[in-house]
Amino acid sequence: MADVLAEKASPAAGPAYKRVLLKISGEALMGPQQFGLHPPTVERIAGQVVALHDLGVEICLVIGGGNVFRGLQGSAQGMERTTADYMGMLATVMNALAMQSAVETLGLPTRVISAIPMDEVCEPYIRRRAVRHLEKGRVCIFAAGTGNPYFTTDTAATLRASEMSCDAIFKGTQVDGVYDSDPKKNPDAKRYDRVSYDIVLQKNLKVMDASAIALARDNGLPIIVFSLDEPCGLAGIVKGEGRFTIVEPG
Structure with missing residues (x-):
């Protein structure tokens, strides 16, 4: 599959994908910290976004909020679940604004688009x-x-x-693909180069939650899982370089 991506990304064929969505967790923005934002890490990820854009790829981002507040954790500590989830949504807006600032500092225009209207800081989703x-x-x-x-x-x-008719979802994580168990805890964990949506659901492989995997399967959206620390960067992954796992139809 890496060979297929590389062929699609050849100079004659252009980028492997015309439009992609990059999904990263809020924890990815913490860097070595235990909480909040680590500006050098945010800037490094922003640089990868700009490098991918320079290939001619249209880019969407979704960033989690776990570095600030996670709704499930708040609910587990006794907070009413709906309130906790809304607080988590607000945390994602903070992260989105931080990433916007970092990307635009590098000269690439961005728009933060919120599912909850807050016109003073970002656009409503249309x-x-x-x-x-x-x-x-x-x-x-x-x-x-x-x-x-x-x-x-x-x-x-x-x-x-x-909704954006993206060609693929790129899931940036702390590991270089999908494993059958946590490779940081189990040195014998099996790594997949490619795996089907159904296997991910059956084995609960923790790529994304079940509803996200089912929605990707129903819409034929491949999910490419890679490490944000991959030396070739996001642009390299899109060109078929480095290590990654593709989640696709079986």
Whole structure:
């Protein structure tokens, strides 16, 4: 499959994908910290976004909020679930604004688009407007999840990727693909180069939550799982370089 990506990304064929959605967790923005934002890490990821855009790829982003507040954890500590989830959505807006600042510092125009209206800081989600931003070469950062409690940012990412007619979802993680168990805890964990949606669901492989995987399967959206620390960067992964796992139909 890497060979297929490399062929699609050859100079004659152009980028492997015309439009993609990058999904990263809020924890990815913490760097070596235990909480909040680590500016050098945010800047490094922003640089990868710009490098991918320079290949001619239209880019959407969805960023989690776990580095600030996670709704499920708040609910587990006794907070009412709906309130906790809304707080988590607001955390994703904070992360989106931080990423917008970092990307625009590098000269690439962006739009933060929120599922919860807050006109003073970002645009409301209107699908046709968002598509137009992408066509004009702007990066769209989708914030506040789906705007509804009980749905994760994984589901929001798959939903937005489907609505934006993205060619693939790129899931940036701390490991270089999908494993059958945590490779940091189990040195014998099996790594997949490619795996089907159904196997991910059957074996609960923790790529994304079940509703996100099911939505990707129903819409034929491949999910490419890679490490944000991959030396070749996001642009290299799109060209078929480095290590990654593709989740696709069986």
